[in-house]
Amino acid sequence: MGTSTTNYRLRVTAGPSYDLNTHRVVVVNADETLRIENEQAVTYLCVRIQDYTGLPNDSPKSSPYFTHPLHESDQYSISFILIPKQDISGNDLMFGNDFNQPIRDSIPPGFNTALKLVKWAIDPGLDGDPYADKPYLYSPALASWNYLRVGEKVDLSEEVGEGNRHDRIAVVEEGGEGSGEAEREKLQIPGDTAQRKKHFLDENKRKEFVFEKGRQYLVDFGNPYLGFNDFTLRLPGFHLHVAKYIDARKHKLRYTLKNKNLDKEILVVLFTLLVEGSEEEITERDSSAGDGIEDGPRSSSEKRKSTNQGEKTT
Secondary structure (H helix, E strand, O other), X not given: OOOXXXXXXXXXXXXXXXXXXXXXXXXOOOOOOEEEEOOOEEEEEEEEEOOOOOOOOOOOOOOHHHHOOOOOOOOEEEEEEEEEOOOEEOOOEEEEEEOOOOOOOOOOOOHHHHHHHHXXXXXXXXXXXXXXXXXXXXXXXXXXXXXXXXEEEOOHHHOOOOOOOHHHOOOOOOEEOOHHHHHHHHOOOOOOHHHHHHHOOOHHHHXXXXXXXXXXXXXXXXXXXXXXXXXXXXXXXXXXXXXHHOOHHHOEEEEEEEEOOOOEEEEEEEEEEEEOOOHHHHHHHHHHHHOOOXXXXXXXXXHHHHHHOOOOOO
C-alpha cells in the first residue's frame, strides 16, 4: 500500500487518559481550544497541522499559525495551557510517545538511524525503549517543548466550563508574564528556547523547577520534520515513510504528557490514520459534520456501538 495522502484520512482525538472513552475529536486548525481535565490539571489544547486533509471534513486546511515567522517551516503544533491542580516537580513531568502494545515487529528499516538523528539534532533528552512490550520514547517536558511561557496564577475554582483560550496560545513565545517572568528570573532560566532546553537537560535544574498549583504554563511543541497526513519523518538527508511498514490497524501515534512520579497521564493526544474507503473512515466521514470539540468523547463507530448497548454517549 502506498503512502500518498489520498490513501488515508487523519483523525485527532484527545483526553485526560489513555482510555478512549475520555477522548473527544479535535477540530484541527480551529481557532478554539479543547478543555481537558483530570485530578492533576486543567488543560486547554489546540492542534494545528499544515495542509491538513483529515477529519472532520470541514476542518481548515491550514492555520495563520504557519504564517508566523517562528513557524513558517513547521508541519504541526501541539499547543496547550497547563494549569496544575497540585505542585508537580519539574523532574516528574514527561512528554513523548508511547504505545499500549509492542511495535517491535513493525519498526521499519532505518528507524534506529532516524532515532539517533532525532536525539542528536532535535531532542537530546529523548530516552526510552521502542522494543519493549509497552514501548515509549519520553523526554523531560522542560527540555523537550519548543516554547514555554510561564504565566500568572489563576483561581482554579473559576476554571470551569469549556471557554475558548485560543487567543492565549495562538502563538506561544518563550518567556514569562508578570509573576511568571519573575519565577523564571529567580531560577535563572535562559530566555532563549534552545538554551532553556539545554539548561533543563540537567536533572538538578529540573528538580529546582516546580509546576505550581494554579499557575498557567503556555506550551508549544512541533517541528518541520513529521508529516501527519502520511506519518512521514523527513530529516535532513533522510526520509522514513512509517505508514508503509505497519499494519493498517496500528496507524496510531500517541503523544502523552504524564507525571512519572504518579505514573499517571495528564494529557493524551492520539493521531490515527484511517485507510480511505475503509468502513471506519466512511463512518467517520459521513458523521463528521456533527463531530468536533463540543461533541462527545468517542469516535462515531464507538458512539453507535454504545448507543446500541443503551449506554449514554454525551
